[in-house]
Amino acid sequence: MAPTPSSSSKLSQTHMRTPQSKHRLNFIAKENPPGEHPVEVIGRIRNFPGGGGGGGNQKDETPVSSLHINPVNNTLRVRADVGYKDFSLDGVSSSEEEGLDAFYKKFIESRINGVKMGAKCTIMMYGPTGSGKSHTMFGCSKQPGIVYRSLKGILGDHGEDGVGTFVQVTVLEIYNEEIYDLLPSNGGGGGGFGFGIGWPKGGNGSKASTVKLEVMGKKVKNATFITGNEAGKISKEIQKVEKRRIVKSTLCNERSSRSHCMIILDVPTVGGRLMLVDMAGSENIDQAGQVGFEAKMQTAKINQGNIALKRVVESIANGDSHVPFRDSKLTMLLQDSFEDDQSKILMILCASPDPKEIHKTVCTLEYGAKAKCIIRSSNTLNKDKNEDSSSAVILGSRLAAMDQFIHKLQMEIKLREKEK
Ligand SMILES: Nc1ncnc2c1ncn2[C@@H]1O[C@H](COP(=O)(O)OP(=O)(O)OP(=O)(O)O)[C@@H](O)[C@H]1O
Numbered sequence: 001m002a003p004t005p006s007s008s009s010k011l012s013q014t015h016m017r018t019p020q021s022k023h024r025l026n027f028i029a030k031e032n033p034p035g036e037h038p039v040e041v042i043g044r045i046r047n048f049p050g051g052g053g054g055g056g057n058q059k060d061e062t063p064v065s066s067l068h069i070n071p072v073n074n075t076l077r078v079r080a081d082v083g084y085k086d087f088s089l090d091g092v093s094s095s096e097e098e099g100l101d102a103f104y105k106k107f108i109e110s111r112i113n114g115v116k117m118g119a120k121c122t123i124m125m126y127g128p129t130g131s132g133k134s135h136t137m138f139g140c141s142k143q144p145g146i147v148y149r150s151l152k153g154i155l156g157d158h159g160e161d162g163v164g165t166f167v168q169v170t171v172l173e174i175y176n177e178e179i180y181d182l183l184p185s186n187g188g189g190g191g192g193f194g195f196g197i198g199w200p201k202g203g204n205g206s207k208a209s210t211v212k213l214e215v216m217g218k219k220v221k222n223a224t225f226i227t228g229n230e231a232g233k234i235s236k237e238i239q240k241v242e243k244r245r246i247v248k249s250t251l252c253n254e255r256s257s258r259s260h261c262m263i264i265l266d267v268p269t270v271g272g273r274l275m276l277v278d279m280a281g282s283e284n285i286d287q288a289g290q291v292g293f294e295a296k297m298q299t300a301k302i303n304q305g306n307i308a309l310k311r312v313v314e315s316i317a318n319g320d321s322h323v324p325f326r327d328s329k330l331t332m333l334l335q336d337s338f339e340d341d342q343s344k345i346l347m348i349l350c351a352s353p354d355p356k357e358i359h360k361t362v363c364t365l366e367y368g369a370k371a372k373c374i375i376r377s378s379n380t381l382n383k384d385k386n387e388d389s390s391s392a393v394i395l396g397s398r399l400a401a402m403d404q405f406i407h408k409l410q411m412e413i414k415l416r417e418k419e420k
Contacts, residue, residue: 042091042107043076043349043365045069046132065353066361069094078362079355087365089349095132100143103136108146111274111346112153116165118270120343122277122334126367127350128360129281136348137261137278138242147238147263147276151231154267154274166229168266171241172213172220174329175259177304181211182241182261183224218325218335238263260305260330275337277330279306305330312338359416363409 045067068077069092076087093103111121123146125133139145154167171182213220228234245261261278308328315323325335337343351361 039345039347040090041347041349042093043087043089043351044103044132044136045076045092045094045096046135046350046352047095049130049352049354064355066355066358067351067353069097071097076365078358078365080358080362085362085365089365095135100136100139100145100149104146104149107346107348108150109153111344112150114344115150115265115267115272115274116154116270118267118272120273120337120340121346122275122337122343123346123348124277124279125348125350126279127281127364128352128357131281131350131352131357131360131364133278133281133348133350134261136350137276144235148231148235150265150274150276151234151238154265154272155229155231155234157231165267165269166227167234168268169226169234169238170220170223170264171238172223172262172264172333173245173259174262174305174333177329179213179215179220179329179333181213181220181224182244183226183237215329215332218332220333262333273343275334277334279330304328309334367409 048065064079066079068079069075070077071092071094074089074092076089076092078085078087091107093106095103098106108123111119111123115121125136127133135145137145137147139148151167151169155165173180173182211224213223215221226234226237245259258280260280263274263276265274265276266272305328308324308331311324311327312331312334323338325331325338337345349364349367351357351364353361
């Protein structure tokens, strides 16, 4: 796919234009009450790797955590080389204090209730490798992750919630800029009442075990889907899928997921849609210790999704009539989330308290804090402006500031790479 002309020249563009495109013109729509902004950013700090509490116990030689979390005012303090850096987000959570159950109840449950009633919501796990993105999405044997809790939230324990409610689930993987269907093609779920695996009209029911899919418009073509009203049965299928994900060992994370995983859960009776995205870590090649052409290509292609996401944000900020959603498979599939005014986006920033990870943690939090800061200033501005024009102007200023921030980050990364 030929890339859309890069917007790199636009990076230095500080002139703000009112967006002319339809993308998110009503970003700060009247119907969003305070605290229910369409884009929210929360931080989830994982357990100290290796099981220590991060308290600096000399016996087990656990280093002192580089993070202090204050859930009361949603701030995080990072102990940097010199002094401290403070970050303010829409929510913060320490997995040491709040397991996935408490995390789900606090930050996710209300959104899932919305999806059940017909709302659209995209939840992205973002952060460096090993920071707990997959753990938050899928959980572990003791603690189910967001995917399984959401299914239960919509369907209830035994399909008893909401008479007639059923869901349609598609599970995709984006790896090396190819989209793979992760659901079995042979109805491996066992069937039974209220459960089935199917294909859209024209689809092929006898596919090979890993199937590459094409994108048509903003949707994948011929993806297998599970339909059902029993959360337990659907969860079992997704658990099998978890194992099918392409994982490869890197220095950063022994079973590092080298792909973006996307679960699309539709509630057809009410038009609700939940998109859950476990993004691949976006480490640079040196950090990940990848050697060889194939491995380097792989890392570069993983970054392609992240870079394209950045370009999409830049283009919306510049008010371009053309937004390069088609620069990567990830952004193609996220296009609806950006374009639909009714769709909410939640970005979960995953980070580690390990002092060795401090640079990546700071980069992740700076990204999120900046987005949060822009949202806050836009809310203040909104009070003083004429309603019709304010949303477009605010969107422009908010995203232009994000654009500048991303540019600064890029320069910083380049500088650090040179220093190495
Ligand atoms: N909050 C947590 N509590 C317990 N274990 C965790 C937690 N977060 C992560 N882990 C463990 O740390 C390891 C790495 O986490 P995970 O795979 O979720 O990272 P990731 O951010 O998805 O990395 P990658 O981008 O490489 O896929 C896993 O073994 C996971 O079970």
